[in-house]
Amino acid sequence: MKSKKKFRQIFFPITLLTIITFLSIIISIHALYIAFTIDPIYAAITIPITILFIILYIFDRFLIKRVSYFKLIIGEIILGAFMYFIFLYQASYVDINFYTNQDYILVIFDSNENSISKFTKKGVFGKELNVYNTNKIHLDKTMALRKKLRIKEPKEWKAIYYKRSKYELKGDSIEYIYSLKQIGNKNYNKQTDAYLDSLLKQEIK
16 A cells, blocks of 8 residues: 555656656657667767656655645646746757858958847747848858857758858958868869968958
8 A cells, every 4th residue: 555655656746847757768769779770879869868856756655745736737837938938049040041152151250230130030939031142141250259150051061161261451460261162173273272361362352
């Protein structure tokens, strides 16, 4: 009887965290199977989250004896919504999507205008800018400070040469991002400092 009572205390009364925790455990078991057969990255993401839910669930079982069921459910909903928005924020990016037939992309942070005003909203926290008919774009210097800025090359690009550096011009340091589509050895000359220096001189005035 005692073991049955302890078993019931683990699962009942059922709260929102009960459902989420046990769903998370099932997903983690599936993730472990994938880790051993296909890709370990999936498990590396899901298992730490499951451990966090288990810790929260232990705290949930402690509170269920001391807080009214209704208040606990409301608290879990608020906590769940808060964690969800944190996840959305962490997963959000500022994307620049290029659609070009050229074999390289050049992003230069030398503009004097507020570039973020050109971006449209993507999801709750993210932003994106679609760039058509050109493979070059000038953005203001503050954009270079954004840690979540992503340059997204055309989907058909396979291997990519990527370089992020600074160009010195008349005492001013201008940051840039250079991305090149790899086509065997055909584009090797476009990876050289001489070629990139010439290209930047034409673009930065």
